[in-house]
Amino acid sequence: MTVQAAIVSPKRVGPAGELSDSLWRNPRFLLLLLLTPPLLWLGVIYLGSLFALLAQSFFSIDEFSGLINREPTLKTYRELFVPANLDILIRTVSMAAMVTIAAAAVAFPVAYFAARYATGRWKAVFYLGIMLPLWSSYLVKVYAWKLILAKEGILNWLVGKLHLTWLLDAYLQAPLIGGNSLSVSYTGTFLVFLYVWLPFMILPVQASLERVPASLIEASGDLGAAPGQTLRHVLLPLALPGIVAGSIFTFSLTLGDYIIPQIIGSSRLFIGQAVYAHQGTAGNIPLAAAFTVVPVLIMGIYLYAAKRLGAFDAL
Amino acid sequence: MTNAVSFTAVSRHFGSVRAVDDVDLEIGEGEFFAMLGPSGSGKTTCLRLIAGFEQPTSGQIRIFGEAVEGIPPYRRNVNTVFQDYALFPHLRIIDNVAYGLMVRGVGRAERHRLAEEALALVELPGYGDRRTGQLSGGQRQRVALARALVNKPRVLLLDEPLGALDQKLREQMQEELKSLQKALGITFVFVTHDQGEALSMADRIAVFNQGRIMQVGSPEDIYRRPNSRFVADFVGASNVLPPDFTGTGKWSSLRPEAIRLTSSGGKPARVAWHSFLGGQTRVVLDSQGQRLNMLLPSTEPAPQDGATVRIRWNDQDIHLMDDDR
Numbered sequence: 001m002t003v004q005a006a007i008v009s010p011k012r013v014g015p016a017g018e019l020s021d022s023l024w025r026n027p028r029f030l031l032l033l034l035l036t037p038p039l040l041w042l043g044v045i046y047l048g049s050l051f052a053l054l055a056q057s058f059f060s061i062d063e064f065s066g067l068i069n070r071e072p073t074l075k076t077y078r079e080l081f082v083p084a085n086l087d088i089l090i091r092t093v094s095m096a097a098m099v100t101i102a103a104a105a106v107a108f109p110v111a112y113f114a115a116r117y118a119t120g121r122w123k124a125v126f127y128l129g130i131m132l133p134l135w136s137s138y139l140v141k142v143y144a145w146k147l148i149l150a151k152e153g154i155l156n157w158l159v160g161k162l163h164l165t166w167l168l169d170a171y172l173q174a175p176l177i178g179g180n181s182l183s184v185s186y187t188g189t190f191l192v193f194l195y196v197w198l199p200f201m202i203l204p205v206q207a208s209l210e211r212v213p214a215s216l217i218e219a220s221g222d223l224g225a226a227p228g229q230t231l232r233h234v235l236l237p238l239a240l241p242g243i244v245a246g247s248i249f250t251f252s253l254t255l256g257d258y259i260i261p262q263i264i265g266s267s268r269l270f271i272g273q274a275v276y277a278h279q280g281t282a283g284n285i286p287l288a289a290a291f292t293v294v295p296v297l298i299m300g301i302y303l304y305a306a307k308r309l310g311a312f313d314a315l
Numbered sequence: 316m317t318n319a320v321s322f323t324a325v326s327r328h329f330g331s332v333r334a335v336d337d338v339d340l341e342i343g344e345g346e347f348f349a350m351l352g353p354s355g356s357g358k359t360t361c362l363r364l365i366a367g368f369e370q371p372t373s374g375q376i377r378i379f380g381e382a383v384e385g386i387p388p389y390r391r392n393v394n395t396v397f398q399d400y401a402l403f404p405h406l407r408i409i410d411n412v413a414y415g416l417m418v419r420g421v422g423r424a425e426r427h428r429l430a431e432e433a434l435a436l437v438e439l440p441g442y443g444d445r446r447t448g449q450l451s452g453g454q455r456q457r458v459a460l461a462r463a464l465v466n467k468p469r470v471l472l473l474d475e476p477l478g479a480l481d482q483k484l485r486e487q488m489q490e491e492l493k494s495l496q497k498a499l500g501i502t503f504v505f506v507t508h509d510q511g512e513a514l515s516m517a518d519r520i521a522v523f524n525q526g527r528i529m530q531v532g533s534p535e536d537i538y539r540r541p542n543s544r545f546v547a548d549f550v551g552a553s554n555v556l557p558p559d560f561t562g563t564g565k566w567s568s569l570r571p572e573a574i575r576l577t578s579s580g581g582k583p584a585r586v587a588w589h590s591f592l593g594g595q596t597r598v599v600l601d602s603q604g605q606r607l608n609m610l611l612p613s614t615e616p617a618p619q620d621g622a623t624v625r626i627r628w629n630d631q632d633i634h635l636m637d638d639d640r
Contacts, residue, residue, distance in 0.1 A: 216401050224466065
C-alpha cells in the first residue's frame with residue numbers, strides 16, 4: 001500500500017514561512033510593499049525635482065545684484081524669446097528633428113531585416129551589433145568620432161584616396177551645414193547624434209515589426225498591393241508605435257544633450273549647453289529652468305499629436 | 316475549355332524536404348475543388364504556389380492558360396482567404412474589405428460602395444465602421460471572404476478557412492460557402508485536413524500525402540473507391556484489409572457502415588469495445604486477428620464488450636485497391 005500524502009502540507013519552517021502565508025492571504029499588502037519604493041522614488045525624488053525645476057522657471061534674476069527674485073513672473077520665459085536664445089531653441093529642435101527622421105530612415109530597413117529574415121545565429125549577430133556600441137563609454141565614442149571626422153582623420157584620408165576631396169570641399173563650402181572640416185560642422189554633430197542614438201530607434205521598431213504577422217504582408221500582396229504600397233499601407237502604420245517610441249528616445253536625447261555639440265560641431269550653443277552655462281557660471285537658475293521646460297513641453301505636444309494621429313491605436 | 320489551374324510536373328523543395336513532389340493537377344473553371352491531406356502533405360504549399368507566395372522548384376503552373384512563372388502575387392488575379400484571416404488590425408472593416416480596390420486606385424466613394432455590397436453578400440451589412448478586434452471568429456472569417464471576393468478574382472483560394480470555428484458555425488459556413496460558390500460561379504480551391512468538410516463541399520477532391528497526389532476524384536469516388544490504403548484510411552476511417560483476409564490477392568477497403576450483425580452465417584468476431592457517437596454506435600471488433608470498425612445505428616442495441624458476434628457484408632462492398640501504398 002502506498003503512503004498517502006496529507007491533504008494540507010505543514011507550514012514552512014521559520015518566519016519566512018509565516019510571511020509567505022500571510023502575504024498570500026493579503027495580496028493588496030504585497031502590492032503595497034512592492035510599489036512603495038518605486039513610487040516614492042518616482043513621486044518624491046523624480047517628479048518632485050521636476051516640479052521644483054518648473055517652479056524655478058517662474059522666478060527671475062535681478063540683473064544688478066545677480067540674486068534670485070522669488071516673485072512669480074513670466075519675465076524669464078520672455079527672455080527665451082530674445083533672438084540669441086530663440087536661435088538656440090530653433091537650432092536644437094531642428095537638429096533633434098533631423099536626427100530623428102534620419103534615425104527612422106536608417107533603422108527601418110535594419111529592423112525589418114532583423115524581424116523578418118534573421119533567425120538563430122543571425123538574430124544574435126543583430127542584437128550584438130546593435131548593443132555592442134552601447135557597452136563602450138559615450139565619451140570614448142564621441143572623441144573617436146572627432147578623430148574620424150577631423151581634417152587629418154581617417155575619413156578625409158579615405159576621401160582623398162578616392163580622389164573625391166573636391167566633392168567634400170564643395171560640401172563644406174555650403175552655408176550652415178559646412179565648416180572648416182566635418183568635425184567642426186553641423187553635419188559632424190548630426191552624424192554623431194545619429195550614430196549614438198540609432199540603437200534606441202532600431203530596437204523599438206524591430207519589436208513592433210516582429211509583432212506584424214507574415215500573413216498580413218502576404219495578404220496585402222495577394223490583394224494586389226505592390227511592395228511599395230504594402231510598405232505604405234500596412235508595414236508603416238503597424239510599425240508606427242515603434243517608430244514613435246524610438247523617436248521619443250532620439251528626439252528627447254538630442255534635445256537634452258550638451259556634450260556632443262560641445263566636442264563636435266561649430267561652437268554655437270544647443271539647449272543642453274545653454275542650461276549648463278546658465279545654471280553654472282552665470283548662476284541664472286530661472287533661465288536654465290525655463291530652457292529645460294522647452295523640451296518637456298515639446299515632447300508633451302509631440303506625444304499628444306502622435307496619439308491624435310492614431311500612432312498607438314494598433315498597440 | 317481551358318482549365319482554371321493546371322500543374323505540370325510541379326515540385327517545390329525546401330532544402331532536402333520535398334514539400335510538393337512532381338504534381339500534375341487540373342482544376343476546371345467554376346469548380347469547387349478541395350485539397351485534402353494531413354498536415355505536411357503539401358496541400359497548403361500547392362495553394363501558395365497558385366497564389367504566388369512560393370515559386371516552383373521545377374515544373375509549370377498555368378492559371379487560365381497563362382504561365383505564371385515569375386509573376387508576383389500582386390499581379391495575379393487570384394485571392395486568398397487566409398487561415399488566420401490576416402485582417403489588417405489598423406483598418407476599419409470597410410477599409411479592410413476595400414483594400415484591394417484602394418491599391419488599384421478605385422476612388423473612395425466607389426470602393427466603399429462595393430465593399431458595403433461585399434459585406435452584405437457575406438451577411439455583415441453595416442459592420443463597416445467596426446474594428447477587427449470587435450468581431451467574433453465567424454464574423455472575421457466572413458470579412459476575410461468579403462475582402463477577397465470584392466476583387467472579383469478568377470480563382471478564390473481558401474486555406475483551412477473553417478479551422479478556427481466551432482462545430483456548429485462550421486457546418487453553417489460550409490453551406491454558405493457552397494451556395495456562395497454556386498451563385499458567383501468562381502473557381503474555389505479549398506485546402507482542408509477535414510475529410511468530412513471536403514466530402515460535403517467539394518465537386519472534386521485531390522488527396523495529398525507526402526507531397527504527392529494519391530487520388531483525384533469526386534467525393535463519391537474517393538469515399539467508395541479509394542485507390543490506395545492511404546486514401547481508404549484517411550478518408551473516413553475505412554477498414555483496410557490485407558490480401559489474405561479476403562483471399563483476393565489485393566489490399567481492399569471496407570466501409571464501417573457496410574458491416575452488419577447477423578444471427579447465422581458470416582464471420583465470427585469478438586467485440587473489443589464500443590463507443591456511443593449519438594446517431595450511431597461505433598463497435599470495434601476483432602475477427603481472426605483483424606481489427607474491424609463497424610457503425611451501428613443507435614436504434615439497434617449495441618453488443619456487450621467481450622461478446623462474440625457474427626458479422627457479414629456484401630461482396631460488392633469490398634473495394635479492391637490497385638495501389639498498395
